[in-house]
Amino acid sequence: MHARIHRWAIPAVSGALIITALLLGQVAPAVGEYFMLAAAVVAGAPVVKKAWHALRVKVIGIDLLVAVAAIGAIAIRNYWEAAAVTFLFALGHALENATLAKTRSALAELVALAPTTAIVIRDGEQVEVPARTVGVGETVIVKNGGRVPVDAEVVSGQAAVDEAAITGESIPVEKSAGSEVYAGTIVADGFLTLRATGVGADTTLARIVHRVEEAQDAKARTQQFMERFSKWYTPGIIVLSVVVGLLTMDLELALTLLVIGCPGALVISVPVALVAGIGRAARDGILIKGGEFLETAAKIDVVALDKTGTITRGEPRLTAIKAGAGFPEDEVLRWAALAEAGSEHPLAIPVLDAARERGITVPAIPDHVRSVPGHGVVAMVGGREVAVGNLALMREVGADVDYGQFAVDELSAAGQTPLVVALDGEVIGALGVADTIRDDAAELVASLHAAGVKRVLMLTGDNQRVADSVAAQVGIDDARASLLPEDKLDVIRELQADGHTVAMVGDGVNDAPALALADVGIAMGAAGSPVAVETADIALMTSRLSRIPDAISLAKRTAHVMRANIVIALITVGTLLAGVLFGGVTMAIGMLVHEASVLVVILNAMRLLRRRASAQPAAVRPDPSERTRPAAQLVG
Incomplete structure (x- = not known):
């Protein structure tokens, strides 16, 4: 509140003095001039002070132009022009600060989400303590309507938790024992007992605030160029004013040129758009590392998607059993499960799950297990050899692969990963395992194309x-299969060599090299992952696919606003300079138009703060799995 009052104090006092001077001027012109001079001094003193401090560090800025113009106007006894210029500059500066504070409101809202107190269990009693004093491992309780003070794991209880502040999702997520909750989220309905896992600066909310704060201060390439331009532009205006003054011997004209040439709107055109765009993204659960990456994201024309966990749910299930002659399906599944019980391969899990669902008892550990990397597993069970894997493994154990080849072709054609099963060197069947496609995957691809992405690729280690x-x-343009992590790097290099701006979307450790190499790395489901929040170029706090085109669309909107602001600023300055040189534009009018252009630029950027409908078609609904399962621990 104090800052707000101080912000408006100088223009308020200066404005009151100007009004008084105008009124007194009707009855006592000499006295009125003194009040007008006082108005110029009140509004101009801070400007002169800032200009002097800037000059001491060899910086020539806007304040110097206004200060020289105001002092010159006073020297030629044109007190009205001096007062009008300094008052309008002070008023514009106050309005600029107020609107900039509005564009940074997303950060203020995030900071306000952090609870200051927490209820913990100490010595068997509920004790309210400052949230910063909660220790890792302590038991915290959150009642209905309360805000979670720490990152934690649910120990007991069940509740719907509003995670909109973290993930941008409007639908509360059901939490129960074993679920993760984040500081700043709200227990909308229920009661939870928690075990603190992250406190203070180590919470997801604190990391988000830190990332947004850094991102809003980070400069884009366009902003860096504009700052270099203004360093030459401002001295250029001073030189132009001196030359015009010497040629015309018109000091007022020269001073007017100084005021008109202020590049205020030009300097602020880019940073205000970046701050607003990054703030809007943060509210929607999209963390952008900085202005450079927001600017690059606006140029994305190719998006490469990891398959598992992005296009698919990352939860493979047994979808088919092909049994050989004389072997029932359950018998094929039983032998496969007996072997897979000793395997660490991810595809062992759906086989074992399917066996349990069918009531097949599987011993915890086979007699002997031999893992064959890249091929499968061979186990000894009750004196019999069981092999589960690909055709290469079947050949290694000496099995006839004719039936296996037929089953593999049939399952692969149906989009399933085949696991051939052999018993004592004889192929007895094959299992089909598939990772189910996410409900909104097709809409993702359509929305990416609608957002201006020309090609959508899928990169996977699965077979072609x-x-x-x-x-x-799903409607993907190009699918590249059987890729190792280094192969994904080669694909991205190839696309970049062809002149494309490439975004890589992934959610696993194996995607980290590709995420780093891509022009923009986008990490999915980053809530709860400190690595993703800190290192990803763009971190999506939720795993909802719609956030990907949303992020790209917002980047393109921000870039459009930046370009529009630069055009507005240049046209305003050019028009005013022409108006001064060819007559008709006074110092006061020039400053009024100049400050108006600054506000137009800021208000244009503030449009980015408005929530916009998702880029995806309206028929798309949130992935049901997002409502119930905890956010994955992912690495960007």
Whole structure:
């Protein structure tokens, strides 16, 4: 509140003195001039002070232009022009600060979310303590309607938690024992007992605030160029004014040129748009590392998507059983599960889950297990050899692969990953495992194209038939399969060599190199992952696919606003300079138009703060799994 009062004090006092001077001027012109001079001194003194401090560090800025013009106007006894120029400059500066504070409101709102107190269990009693004093591992309780003070794991209880402040999602997420909750979220309905896992500066909310604060201060390439331009432009205006003054011997004309040439709107045109764009993104659960990455994201024309966990749910399930002659389906599944019980491969989990669902008892550990990297697993169970894997493994154990080849072709054509099962060197069947495609995957691709992305690629380590099947169902332009992490790097290098601006979207450790190499790395589901929040170029706090085109669309809108602001500023300065040189524009009118252009630039940028409908079609609904499962621990 004190800052707000101080912001308006100088223009208020100066404005009152000007009004008094105008009124007194009707009855006592000499006295009125003194009041007009006082108005110029009140509004101009801070400007002269700032200009002097800037000159001491060899910086020639806008304040110097206004200070010289005001002092010159006073020297030629044109007190009205001096008062009008300094008052308008002070008023414009106050309005500029107020509107800039509005564009930074997203950060203020995030800071305000952090609770100052927490209820913890100490010595068997509920004690209210400052949130910053809660220790990791302490038991915290949050009642209905309360705000979670720390990052924590739910120990007991069940509740719907509003995570909009963290993920941007409007739908509360159901939390129960084992779920993760984040500081600043609200228990909308229920009661939770928590075990603190992150406190103070180590909470997800604190990391988000830190990231947004850094991002809003980071400069884009366009902003850096504009600042270099203004360093030459401002001295250039001073030289032009001196030359015009000497040629015309018209001091007032020269001083007017100084005022008109102020590049205020030009200097502020880019940073105000960046601050507003990054703030809007933060409210929507999209963390952008800085202005440079926001600017680059606006140029994205190719998006490369990881398949598992991005296009698909990352939760493979057994979808088919192909049994050989004389072997029932359950028998094929039983032998496969007996072998997979000793495997660490991710595809072992859906096999074991399916066996349990069918009531098949699987011992915890086989007699002997031999993992064959890249091929499968071979186990000894009750004196019999069981092999589960690809055709190369079948050949290694000496099995006839004719039936296996047929089953593999059929399952692969259906978009499933085949696991051939052999018993004592005889192929007895094959299992089909598939990772289910997310409900909103097809809409994601359509929305990316609508956002101006020309090509959408899928990069996967799965086989080509599975990749082609998924790509056909989702509408992806190009599917690259059987890729190792280093192969994904080669694909991105190839696209960049062709002149494309590439975004890589991923959610796993194996995607980290590709995320780093891409022009923009986008990490999905970053809530709860300190690495993703701190290192990703763009971190999406939720795993909702719609956030990807939302982020790109917002970047393009921000870039459009930046360009529009630069055009507005240049046209205003050019028009005013022409008006001064060819007559008709006075110092006061010039400053009024100049300050108006500053406000237009800021108000144009503030349009970015308005929430815009998602880029995806209206028919798309949130992924149901997002409502119930905790955010994944992901690495950007």
